[in-house]
Amino acid sequence: MQTVLIFLGILLVGYIIVQFFYTSHYFSVGSKLTKTTYARKTTLGSSNNPTFKLWIAGDSVGAGVGASSFENSVAGRLGEYFAKDHQVIFENVSVSGNKVEDVVSGPSPSEKQDLIVLIVSSNNLFRFTSMKDFASNVPKLFTKFSPLADKVILIGPGRISNSTAIPLPMRPLYVLEGPKYAKILKSEAAKFNNVVYVDPLEHPLEDNKFGNIEAADHFHPNDSGHKYWFDLIVESLSK
Numbered sequence: 327m328q329t330v331l332i333f334l335g336i337l338l339v340g341y342i343i344v345q346f347f348y349t350s351h352y353f354s355v356g357s358k359l360t361k362t363t364y365a366r367k368t369t370l371g372s373s374n375n376p377t378f379k380l381w382i383a384g385d386s387v388g389a390g391v392g393a394s395s396f397e398n399s400v401a402g403r404l405g406e407y408f409a410k411d412h413q414v415i416f417e418n419v420s421v422s423g424n425k426v427e428d429v430v431s432g433p434s435p436s437e438k439q440d441l442i443v444l445i446v447s448s449n450n451l452f453r454f455t456s457m458k459d460f461a462s463n464v465p466k467l468f469t470k471f472s473p474l475a476d477k478v479i480l481i482g483p484g485r486i487s488n489s490t491a492i493p494l495p496m497r498p499l500y501v502l503e504g505p506k507y508a509k510i511l512k513s514e515a516a517k518f519n520n521v522v523y524v525d526p527l528e529h530p531l532e533d534n535k536f537g538n539i540e541a542a543d544h545f546h547p548n549d550s551g552h553k554y555w556f557d558l559i560v561e562s563l564s565k
Contacts, residue, residue, distance in 0.1 A: 359543050364390030364399045365418040371409030378412035380405060381419075381435040381475070384445030387484065387555060388420030392541030398549040403556040404443065425449045427463045435474055442475040443559060447482035451500065451507050460507060464514045472518045479562055480515060481524040481555065483507055484547075485531070491544035524562045526555070 365388070382388055382401045390399030397406060405416045419433050429446050444467065450460055471478050486492060487500035508525045515523035531539065531554065539551030547555065 359541060359546060360386055360391050360422040362391070363420070363422060364393065364396040364402055365420045366396070367417040368405075370405045370414040370416050371412055373413050375412045377415060378408050378441075379415045379435075379437070379439040380408060380441050380443070381417050381439045382443045382445070383418075383424075383429050383432060384420040384443075384482075385424040385449050386420075386422035386546055387448065387482075387552070388418065388424075388443075388445035389422050390420075390552070391422055392543075392546035392548050393552045394549050398552055400445065400547075400552045400555040400559070401443075403552065404559060407556075407560065408441075420445065423449060425453070425455060426460065426467055430463055430466045430470060434470060439475040440477070442471050442478045444471065444478065444480040445482060445555070446480065447507055447511060448484040448486065451483040451504055452486055454499075454503065455507075457506060457510070461510050464510055465517075468514055468518050468521055472521055476520060477563075478518070478521045479524060479559055480511060480521065481526065481559060481562075482511070484526055484555075488531075489545045490540065522562050522565050524558050526558060529558055 363386075365382075382404070386392075388401055390396065390401060393399035393402070396402040401418045401420065405414050408414045417435065421428070421432075424432070424446060426446055429444060435442070446467075467480075468478070483504055485504075487497045487504065492500065504527050508527055512523050512525065515521045536550045536554050539547050539554055541548040541551070
């Protein structure tokens with residue numbers, strides 16, 4: 327029995343060491359990846375078309391981390407989507423690492439928008455923000471942005487438990503905690519007539535459609551992952 331326990335102890339220590347270096351490596355890759363973002367202010371589409379004002383705020387997904395270009399980022403895809411029939415006045419103020427409270431205290435559009443998209447809450451889940459603090463800040467988020475657009479879409483948190491850079495023992499925690507954050511977002515969004523909440527945790531990934539969605543750091547989305555987020559947002563436009 328003692329020999330078995332020693333053997334299991336050696337295996338555990340070995341796993342911890344391997345996992346530490348594995349996770350450290352990919353988090354290091356991620357820190358470099360976050361230096362390339364596509365948040366910007368620009369105009370898209372023909373001036374002959376009607377104007378559409380699109381304003382985006384959020385975290386690294388909103389900023390385009392992991393995408394190969396502006397056009398392949400979720401925000402860039404949205405801008406190009408509306409630019410087919412409009413001249414889009416586009417502004418994206420997303421910052422990698424942003425949590426809900428950062429977007430609450432951050433910038434807001436200077437004039438009313440046709441659409442505001444908030445891509446946020448993944449970092450709250452990732453860092454296990456206390457439910458009390460989260461529940462306190464979410465209403466402030468919607469109170470701030472609801473009057474500033476005809477429609478507001480909030481999407482998040484992402485499927486952190488699916489990220490292969492996350493240590494295996496941690497993934498069940500994210501599976502358990504994710505729906506708790508989503509429940510608060512859904513409940514508060516329902517109090518506003520022009521706010522639509524999109525919960526990625528309720529939308530399964532179709533491997534035959536998106537394939538591998540992880541960027542080089544095995545944490546952020548790649549081009550396919552950004553398309554997944556884009557598809558969810560477009561789907562919600564009719565709601």
